[in-house]
Amino acid sequence: MKLTTDRIKKLATASGFDLCGVTSVEIIPEARRHFYDWLEQNYHGQMAWLERHSERRADPSLLLDNARSVIMLGLNYYRPDTENPSTDGKIFGRVSRYARGKDYHKLIRRLTEELIYRIKKELGPTASDEFKWWVDYGPFLERAYAEKAGLGYIGKNSMLINRQFGSWIFLAEIVTTLALEPDDPKAVNHGRCASCRLCVDACPTGAILPDRTIDSRRCISYLTIERPTEIPDEFARKMGDLIFGCDICQEVCPHNGRAVVTSQKEFGPKYGVGEFLDTEQVIGMANRDEFLKLTAGTPLTRPQPEGLKRNARIVIENFNSNPRRE
Ligand code: SF4
Helix, strand or coil, X not given: CCCCHHHHHHHHHHHCCCEEXXXXXXXXXXXXXXXXXXXXXXXXXXXXXXXXXXXXXXXXXXXXXXXCEEEEXXXXXXXXXXXXXXXXXXXXXXXXXXXXXXXXXXXXXXXXXXXXXXXXXXXXXXXXXXXXXXXXXXXXXXXXXXXXXXXXXXCCCCCEEXXXXXXXXXXXXXXXXXXXXXXXXXXXXXXXXXXXXXXHHHCCCCCEECCXXXXXXXXXXXXXXXXXXXXXXXXXXXXXXXXXXXXXXXXCCHHHHHCCCCCCHHHCHHHCCCCEEEHHHHHCCCCHHHHHHHHCCCHHHCXXXXXXXXXXXXXXXXXXXXXXXX
């Protein structure tokens, strides 16, 4: 049986995804150039793993023999913020929205495998088409391919912005030998950034550069999650209550004004650490078991106990020097 792009989208919705678009495996020259320039400028900081397989990252046809199409998938994770409850006696650090519930990789893996199962079932037992998939850690310029597949456009803050969900979306991708009709990226043009620069001005560490470029070495998400060593004082003082990740450039974006709360209960606080971490509890973790008791099954394992404790110490210092967060 031959599957159409429309049918693939219906199967993606039935599998639990909020967004689905299709594009070809062809190289996107502008994205490729942008990626290599970014690496050359060392904007990736200490994320040396981004240098590995850089050619495959920029050319999905190298990821699977006879690859023809890329199916781009999106899942809304938005949940609203509440006020930080810190007092003089108890200081809390804020966790980025994407990390408050269960590790999204696990949920998206389940949904993607479900989608591939449904596609294969419709293709029938004699079909020999192949599928390989990734969720954000794979060698893939996923935002560029999501834009080309019509899921949204890449804003000045480098996030993919969708008309319906704003930028609060996780992305996943399936590279396949199926020859599918590509979507038209122009169909989702919804105004782009135009003269807006709210995110550029709001970023406390000046990490957003021209041409949709992020200098990770200044980005609070990178500093609190990926950087293994001490955070330079000039950036630490700008972190405020952020103990893991940062949503500032997304919070100020007008396209996020229409964000809708995710329907995925596993992104809720019951399945992870929630919106705030008690800094005293983090600093008091005596060993790795205690660290895993707090973070296992969530994205917060990434910075290791030392990184999370370092962040907690900064949040305490920031609170004590500016308790009203002015
Ligand atoms: S805040 Fe403004 S400039 Fe930044 S991504 Fe959103 S629309 Fe674009």
